[in-house]
Amino acid sequence: MTGNLVHGDHVSCSRVGGAMRRESSRLRQHAQSLVDALGDLAERPGPDTETSRTEMAAMAAVATSLRALRATADNLDEAGAALQRYATDLAEGHELGRRAERRVEAAGVLLEGTRVIEPWGPASAQEAERRRAQVPEVQSRVDLATAHVGRARGRLVREMTRLTEGFSAHSRDAHSARQASLPPRGC
């Protein structure tokens, strides 16, 4: 891992992304079981052809929860995929950062944050000129690494923000299903 230039642990990001996608897959399987069970009930309503209002309300609540479950699973898969993409980008960023840091060292210059600077101290005019001449090229390598990771972070934040709004909506849907599942007695 690069100590100074690129921070973060791509392995942990990949692990969380993988966990999200595994859970998404499990939830989708359970959602499909619910779809099948509801489908069977719709096809074979039972000996009495008229379904009560209470039963209809219960089935409507199940259907609402099912929609929220599927949507949550879909969003979870998207979030996991986004984190896995970020993990790949971060790993590439680490590699670019390592190369840039090796170049910094070879050029005899220093990194101050993400800025390449000439070191303080006595140096011959020839040595100072040699270092100064290398700064733009070394800086461009540093910029390449930081820009690569910066773009990846921007993409991830946008995706996380969008999907967070989705999860909030699914949470509200699930709550509305709870309220719908409690019809007044005597229906």
Place this chain on the structure above:
Amino acid sequence: MPVEHRLDPQLLDALAGALNRSSTAALEASHELLAHYSDTGDAPTQRAVDTLIDHAADALRALTDSLADSLADISGEHWA
């Protein structure tokens, strides 16, 4: 008082089983999400990821409850 269902009892049992398993899976998924930590290496990015995980876990807990309520309905707890 026992609940009289007009829907096929065997199919209702199957639906109740599916609801029970789905509710449990949603709860386990929320726990699983909160059990891991990802280090994105950047404070704003970390906040976005952590916020997403909190909201995802909250949605899963809400689903756990709504599915459990439906299970109670199907089992007749609210119809009795």
